[in-house]
């Protein structure tokens with residue numbers, strides 16, 4: 001199995017959480033946790049790069065005992081233990097106001113949206129069962145027409161159009177004096193495409209969406225988190 005290009009090893013590794021470190025039922029892979037720890041012990045920091053909110057991502061970061069930064073809400077919120085401040089790349093209040101306005105326009109729309117909105121800082125997420133086409137049309141005719149309306153597996157996102165994991169990681173690398181040439185990334189879903197385009201090398205875990213498999217340099221023969229043990233062996237030449 002050829003995991004990496006000849007004569008290249010990453011200086012930093014960005015890893016998606018849901019479907020990548022977890023299985024399709026969101027159970028975390030304990031072998032993957034140990035593998036990420038081996039990377040950190042070898043001086044290769046791990047970036048958790050996720051659509052999850054900062055509170056959830058920070059909790060995982062803490063219990064995995066990582067040292068690197070976190071890229072949350074698909075690049076909307078960035079944090080590193082050594083930085084004096086959290087980097088907010090969009091203002092979620094605006095998206096929340098747009099959701100409240102939508103509830104006046106669309107009967108039965110639930111503007112409270114999904115549970116993790118309680119901690120959301122750069123966007124707002126409505127239930128995926130809401131009427132996507134109607135929401136798109138209303139937003140495009142409103143004063144919030146600059147917001148993107150995107151449906152993922154778990155939500156309809158009202159978000160600033162310039163947010164992506166790739167853009168967020170670009171800011172992180174710049175602040176850490178690293179380059180995309182130093183970056184390996186691992187993911188499973190369309191919201192990982194922007195970091196696949198940015199990184200020198202990308203791995204789609206087994207069970208990934210087809211479009212992410214098409215974009216990856218390597219498709220893992222192992223499902224989800226089972227990818228990490230052999231991948232880290234290859235990175236560390238073990």
Ligand SMILES: [Mg+2]
Nearest residue numbers: 016018019189
């Ligand atoms: Mg994922």
